Amino acid sequence: MKNKALFLDRDGIICEALPRGEYLVCWDEFKLMDGVTELFQAAKEKGYKLLVITNQAQIAKGLMKIETLYEVHEKMRELLHGLIDEIYFCPHKEGDGCECRKPKLGLVCRAIEEFDIDPAQSFFVGDSDKDARTGKAMGAKTVFVKNRYNAEELKRCDPDFVCDTLAEMRKLL
Ligand SMILES: [Mg+2]
Numbered sequence: 001m002k003n004k005a006l007f008l009d010r011d012g013i014i015c016e017a018l019p020r021g022e023y024l025v026c027w028d029e030f031k032l033m034d035g036v037t038e039l040f041q042a043a044k045e046k047g048y049k050l051l052v053i054t055n056q057a058q059i060a061k062g063l064m065k066i067e068t069l070y071e072v073h074e075k076m077r078e079l080l081h082g083l084i085d086e087i088y089f090c091p092h093k094e095g096d097g098c099e100c101r102k103p104k105l106g107l108v109c110r111a112i113e114e115f116d117i118d119p120a121q122s123f124f125v126g127d128s129d130k131d132a133r134t135g136k137a138m139g140a141k142t143v144f145v146k147n148r149y150n151a152e153e154l155k156r157c158d159p160d161f162v163c164d165t166l167a168e169m170r171k172l173l
């Protein structure tokens with residue numbers, strides 16, 4: 001039997017979203033979202049893998065060194081008690097023509113293969129239209145978590161579920 005997973009965007013789902021076009025470039029700027037630890041624990045208890053799928057264009061833009069990104073991700077894993085199974089990131093920027101930047105499917109295809117995932121039993125949880133489009137294209141259930149920056153993006157996509165908080169998302173599991 002294949003595994004099920006929560007595919008998780010990072011910024012706006014695990015850590016607080018920044019205004020669009022601004023980037024988290026060091027650990028000091030990392031603020032854990034309310035309810036994320038509880039969501040991860042509940043998902044793990046129900047047998048979901050936790051796979052982070054994140055665009056990190058600040059690397060290609062020269063705003064952050066890749067070593068610093070790895071450090072941030074190590075600290076994030078520790079803060080979340082080792083519950084995250086894997087973190088996949090795209091270091092490119094819009095227009096680079098890579099196959100991994102969401103809504104392209106490069107990262108999710110790797111994750112599906114490495115963890116033997118059935119997308120139909122899985123969720124893609126994000127705070128942007130790119131996340132919702134990625135989730136739809138891979139055949140997962142899509143969850144859009146609202147925040148103060150993404151009202152316009154919600155109009156540009158058609159997620160299966162729209163939540164105000166991660167606590168609300170937890171009830172979908
Ligand atoms: Mg995001």
Ligand SMILES: [Zn+2]
Nearest residue numbers: 090098100101
């Ligand atoms: Zn990429």
